[in-house]
Amino acid sequence: TQLLEQSPQFLSIQEGENLTVYCNSSSVFSSLQWYRQEPGEGPVLLVTVVTGGEVKKLKRLTFQFGDARKDSSLHITAAQTGDTGLYLCASGSDEKLTFGTGTRLTIIP
Amino acid sequence: KAGVTQTPRYLIKTRGQQVTLSCSPISGHRSVSWYQQTPGQGLQFLFEYFSETQRNKGNFPGRFSGRQFSNSRSEMNVSTLELGDSALYLCASSVPGTGTDTQYFGPGTRLTVL
Numbered sequence: 317t318q319l320l321e322q323s324p325q326f327l328s329i330q331e332g333e334n335l336t337v338y339c340n341s342s343s344v345f346s347s348l349q350w351y352r353q354e355p356g357e358g359p360v361l362l363v364t365v366v367t368g369g370e371v372k373k374l375k376r377l378t379f380q381f382g383d384a385r386k387d388s389s390l391h392i393t394a395a396q397t398g399d400t401g402l403y404l405c406a407s408g409s410d411e412k413l414t415f416g417t418g419t420r421l422t423i424i425p
Numbered sequence: 426k427a428g429v430t431q432t433p434r435y436l437i438k439t440r441g442q443q444v445t446l447s448c449s450p451i452s453g454h455r456s457v458s459w460y461q462q463t464p465g466q467g468l469q470f471l472f473e474y475f476s477e478t479q480r481n482k483g484n485f486p487g488r489f490s491g492r493q494f495s496n497s498r499s500e501m502n503v504s505t506l507e508l509g510d511s512a513l514y515l516c517a518s519s520v521p522g523t524g525t526d527t528q529y530f531g532p533g534t535r536l537t538v539l
Binding site: 404 | 429456458460467468469470473475480481483515517519521527528529530531532533
């Protein structure tokens with residue numbers, strides 16, 4: 317079973333700062349997804365990365381997939397209070413996802 | 426298009442009871458997956474149904490079961506509830522075969538076992 321480790325587990329920063337969270341695996345990802353979950357809601361898909369070395373941008377969010385497809389990072393520029401939430405990486409196939417341990421991000425106004 | 430809906434949103438039960446949770450997928454989605462989310466274990470896969478058949482199953486005891494109806498709606502059942510079953514139960518729907526593994530999650534059912 318593939319294990320996905322995310323770091324840091326908790327992160328609290330001031331609005332306007334930049335941050336990076338990480339997702340690492342002991343084995344190669346077939347593809348990797350990043351989700352954000354807000355309190356009282358289910359996870360919402362942010363992006364899917366498939367190719368090693370791939371970089372995708374979603375407004376102030378930049379997602380990078382490692383060349384060896386065993387790690388990924390999410391960088392947020394100029395964080396806003398609306399970025400607060402639980403960030404989860406996930407990988408899998410056939411509608412069976414394995415989720416990472418999550419990074420709980422709090423943006424302080 | 427309406428999203429994934431789950432009912433009820435909140436549920437309180439006592440040990441030994443059983444519970445049934447319901448999930449209505451996005452229209453046109455034929456696969457429904459169930460996940461359990463707890464602070465200690467995170468999000469864990471329970472099982473997945475497609476065309477009324479269970480295709481995948483996670484590592485949970487037999488007390489956890491599910492089914493899917495012909496209209497793709499799904500239910501999961503937990504029998505003989507234990508305190509450790511307190512969790513947020515999420516269902517997700519998708520269109521299998523698209524190759525993107527994109528799942529759309531509902532808001533979850535918060536189960537508390539006393």
